[in-house]
Each structure stands twice: as C-alpha cells, then as structure tokens.
Amino acid sequence: MNPVGASVSTGGNGTPWRREPRTGSGVLTLPPLLTVGVDIGGTKVAAGVVTPQGQLLECVKADTPHLSQSPQVVEDTITELVQPLMRRHEIYAVGIGAAGFVDSARSSVLFAPHLSWRNEPLREVMSQRLRVPVVVENDANAAAWAEWRFGAGRGEGHLVCVTLGTGIGGGVLVDGALQRGRYGVAGEFGHMQVAPGGHRCECGNRGCWEQYASGNALVREGRELALAKSPMAHGLLRRVEGDMSRLTGPLVTEVAAAGDQAAVELLADVGDWLGIGLANIAAALDPGIFVIGGGVSDAGELLLGPARESFRRKLTGRGFRPEARIVRAELGNDAGLIGSADLARQVARRFGRSRRQRQRRRTNPRER
Ligand SMILES: [Zn+2]
Numbered sequence: 001m002n003p004v005g006a007s008v009s010t011g012g013n014g015t016p017w018r019r020e021p022r023t024g025s026g027v028l029t030l031p032p033l034l035t036v037g038v039d040i041g042g043t044k045v046a047a048g049v050v051t052p053q054g055q056l057l058e059c060v061k062a063d064t065p066h067l068s069q070s071p072q073v074v075e076d077t078i079t080e081l082v083q084p085l086m087r088r089h090e091i092y093a094v095g096i097g098a099a100g101f102v103d104s105a106r107s108s109v110l111f112a113p114h115l116s117w118r119n120e121p122l123r124e125v126m127s128q129r130l131r132v133p134v135v136v137e138n139d140a141n142a143a144a145w146a147e148w149r150f151g152a153g154r155g156e157g158h159l160v161c162v163t164l165g166t167g168i169g170g171g172v173l174v175d176g177a178l179q180r181g182r183y184g185v186a187g188e189f190g191h192m193q194v195a196p197g198g199h200r201c202e203c204g205n206r207g208c209w210e211q212y213a214s215g216n217a218l219v220r221e222g223r224e225l226a227l228a229k230s231p232m233a234h235g236l237l238r239r240v241e242g243d244m245s246r247l248t249g250p251l252v253t254e255v256a257a258a259g260d261q262a263a264v265e266l267l268a269d270v271g272d273w274l275g276i277g278l279a280n281i282a283a284a285l286d287p288g289i290f291v292i293g294g295g296v297s298d299a300g301e302l303l304l305g306p307a308r309e310s311f312r313r314k315l316t317g318r319g320f321r322p323e324a325r326i327v328r329a330e331l332g333n334d335a336g337l338i339g340s341a342d343l344a345r346q347v348a349r350r351f352g353r354s355r356r357q358r359q360r361r362r363t364n365p366r367e368r
Contacts, residue, residue: 037341040098047081050341054150093133095344097142097336104184139336144171146339151330156289164296168210212273215249235260268306275310283316293329
C-alpha cells in the first residue's frame with residue numbers, strides 16, 4: 001500500500017496511516033476502502049475489486065462447482081479467486097453474494113439451490129481463510145443495494161428490486177435499509193402465488209409468480225406456441241432452425257426486437273404478469289420505485305411497457321395515489337458483485353473506525 005498525500009505515520013501494526021491534509025485537525029483517515037464482491041451464480045463464480053464509488057476495477061471468474069461437490073470445494077474456489085486480488089490490491093473486506101437463504105445475521109447460508117451448502121457457517125470459514133472481515137448476503141438483496149447506491153434507484157430509499165432470470169429474485173429497501181426479515185428470507189417474491197392451481201413450481205407449490213413472469217416462463221410459452229403448430233410461431237421456428245429445444249429467452253428478445261409479432265406478444269404476456277405481481281407488492285410495501293433487472297429485462301420497453309399498463313390496471317387505490325416508477329436496472333450482471341462489495345465496505349468501515357480509535361488512544365492515551 002502506498003497512500004498518497006503528505007505526512008504518513010505508521011501504526012503499531014506497521015500499517016501506514018494518512019493524515020488528512022484538508023482538515024488540519026490531526027484526524028487520521030484510512031486510504032480509500034477497496035473491497036471485493038463475490039457473486040456465486042448457477043454457472044460462474046465472479047470476484048471483483050470495487051471502489052467506494054461502485055466502480056469495478058478488476059474482475060475474475062471461475063466455473064461454479066457442481067452441487068454434488070462438498071461445501072469446501074466452493075470455498076476453495078472463492079479463496080483461489082480472491083487471494084490473487086488481495087495480492088494486487090489493498091482489500092479491507094469481502095462480501096459474498098449467493099442465491100439462497102442467508103440467515104439474518106448474514107453469517108450462514110441456510111440453503112442454496114445450486115450448491116451443497118446447508119447451514120454453512122460461511123462468514124466464519126471465509127474470514128479465517130482470507131483474514132479480512134467477510135459478510136454474506138443473498139444475491140438479490142445485494143443487487144437491490146447496488147441499484148440503490150449506484151444504479152437506477154439512486155435517491156429513492158423505498159425501493160423494490162426484482163431480478164428476472166430463470167426464476168425471480170427480490171430485494172427490498174425501506175428508507176435506505178435492506179429488509180431481510182426475521183429469519184433472513186424476506187423478498188422471495190417469485191413464490192407468491194398469483195394463479196392458484198396454475199403451473200407447478202420447483203418449490204413444490206402451484207401458480208408461483210416466477211412460473212409466469214420469468215425467463216423460464218417466456219421459453220415455455222414460446223415452445224407451447226410452436227407445439228400448437230401456430231403459424232404465429234414461424235419467425236421463432238426459423239430462428240432456431242425448427243428445433244424449439246434451442247429456444248432461449250435472449251432469442252425471443254432478439255426476434256421480438258426485429259419486429260416478430262409472436263415474440264412481441266410473448267414478452268408482453270410476461271410483462272402483463274410482471275405488472276400483476278408488482279401491483280401485489282405495491283399493495284404490501286408501497287415502494288417509490290421498482291427496479292427490474294436480470295436477463296429478461298434486456299427486452300426493455302417490450303417488457304416494461306406492458307408491465308406498467310397491467311400494474312396501473314391492478315394497483316390498489318389506483319387513481320387516488322401516486323404510482324411507483326417501474327424502471328430497468330442499470331448495473332446488469334455486475335449488480336450482485338458490486339452490492340456485496342459495498343455491503344462489505346460498511347463492515348470494513350466499522351473495522352477501520354475501531355482500528356483508528358485504537359491508534360488514536362495509542363498516540364494520545366488521555367483520549368477516550
Ligand atoms: Zn414456487
């Protein structure tokens with residue numbers, strides 16, 4: 001570490017401290033707090049160095065270990081990604097974002113659908129291995145935090161972030177504070193039942209919102225259209241050369257953007273369902289903004305236009321209340337990583353503050 005600036009003193013542990021030149025009050029400050037965010041996805045684990053302004057300085061990736069492998073293999077992967085970053089940058093803390101249930105103390109992963117973690121004390125294990133403070137966060141919470149701090153939700157502390165991927169992830173901020181719930185599992189909007197007796201969900205229930213407003217729903221409906229031998233499906237069939245098993249969400253978006261009517265309608269249907277679910281959430285939480293992220297949100301207005309219309313039609317108290325804005329997320333795939341890193345920074349700051357206090361007491365023993 002080579003902190004820039006004038007007078008550098010060295011603390012008892014050999015850490016150089018920079019004297020803040022602006023104040024002249026002798027207040028000692030730490031150099032910029034760089035933190036690492038780790039995002040554990042279904043296929044890739046990504047780790048990146050993030051500045052206090054939310055800028056991603058460097059990012060490295062590896063394949064996500066298979067579900068059948070021991071928890072330790074995932075922890076090895078994280079360590080192998082993060083340690084080289086820590087050698088190249090001065091890192092104060094690490095935030096790990098994972099899909100799954102994270103306890104409200106943000107220390108253990110209770111359950112992760114893509115990994116072998118069950119009640120895994122991840123914070124303790126990883127802080128011992130990496131020797132810096134570690135926080136663990138649900139990936140959708142981390143994304144919501146990032147969009148509020150640096151993305152589409154800046155300035156609106158009452159925010160709901162909905163991530164549309166293969167399923168639906170959700171994160172809630174009330175007055176700028178993440179709402180994790182009593183047990184850490186708040187914001188699982190994907191499993192709100194919007195169609196009783198509807199499509200079966202992998203959670204075991206029927207009619208969950210993510211069966212209607214996700215990437216999986218988009219693909220299922222596209223294939224169904226083709227199976228019905230509808231001439232409407234001609235454009236989609238041509239794009240996948242007659243093999244509908246090759247149909248993906250991004251392909252539907254691509255064909256819709258080129259003006260194919262069936263693909264436009266498929267996205268509009270998903271948008272309709274999206275608006276219905278958002279109206280339900282608004283009835284409960286009354287946010288000022290909905291930030292819509294995840295792969296399906298790449299469809300932009302083809303999705304959000306219909307979502308706003310159905311939201312308006314279903315909103316409780318419509319006509320007598322201000323409406324929440326529905327906007328597209330800005331940080332894309334990096335949201336979870338940037339959010340995890342920024343949440344870790346809060347811990348690093350506390351850590352830094354206590355180090356700073358210890359340092360000041362050493363220099364001036366009368367100060368308490
Ligand atoms: Zn479900």
